[in-house]
Amino acid sequence: MRLLLRAVSLIAMAVLTTTFASAQAADNPVKAADLAFAQATKERGLEGWMAFFADDAYVGTKPSVQGKEALRKFYQGLFARRDLAFEWTPDQAQVFPSGNMGYTSGRYTMSFTNYQGAKITQAGSYVTVWQKQPDNSWKVLADFGSQDKPAPPPPTPEKQ
Numbered sequence: 001m002r003l004l005l006r007a008v009s010l011i012a013m014a015v016l017t018t019t020f021a022s023a024q025a026a027d028n029p030v031k032a033a034d035l036a037f038a039q040a041t042k043e044r045g046l047e048g049w050m051a052f053f054a055d056d057a058y059v060g061t062k063p064s065v066q067g068k069e070a071l072r073k074f075y076q077g078l079f080a081r082r083d084l085a086f087e088w089t090p091d092q093a094q095v096f097p098s099g100n101m102g103y104t105s106g107r108y109t110m111s112f113t114n115y116q117g118a119k120i121t122q123a124g125s126y127v128t129v130w131q132k133q134p135d136n137s138w139k140v141l142a143d144f145g146s147q148d149k150p151a152p153p154p155p156t157p158e159k160q
Contacts, residue, residue, distance in 0.1 A: 030102035030130045031093035033138035037128075038088050046072070046079035054131055054139035081112035083119075088126060100132040101141070108145065124148050 033052070040048030050072055058066045065074045078084070088108035095102035105128070111121040124147040131141040 028093050028095065029132075029138055030095055030104050031090050033130060034088075034090045034093065034104040034106075034128060037140070041086060045084075046075060049075060049079065052140050053143075054133070054141050057140050058142045060142065060144045081114075083111070083113040085112070086110045102130045102132075102138070104128045104130065122147055 037049075037052040040051055042048070044051075050068065053068055053071055055068050056066065057068060057071060058064060059071060059074065061074070065071055078086075086108070087110075089106050090104040091106040093102070093104045106126060107123065108126050109121065109123045111119060114120050124145055126143070126145040128140055128144075129142040130138045133139050
């Protein structure tokens, strides 16, 4: 009987924890914005991507790029790649105590066909800083990505 009671208790705790986590994700506006950002990009490419950037957004590249029109020009080459598939999922999402800024971070994957016809896949981590707009929507203020280090090439016979 005790074993049955413990099992029921553990199942109830698991259900409540899962329900709480789902409710927490649904109540997180920056996580919802990031998921909508990913979906819009998947569906509409560059136009979906740009729809989520603030007018004064910044991207940490070398050199950095700031402003929506400069960002559009910067990203045109990326979105022109053949067979582009670009996906990401936020692992962390938090609204700062002020209530008007927040961040998401997670993992991304991107694949495309290069000019030689080879399929290229890249993966990495990202951080996006979000700013609440006067209309209560959330826009990307800054976006940073870091590609994983590529796997080392296999050793050649003479190096083994």
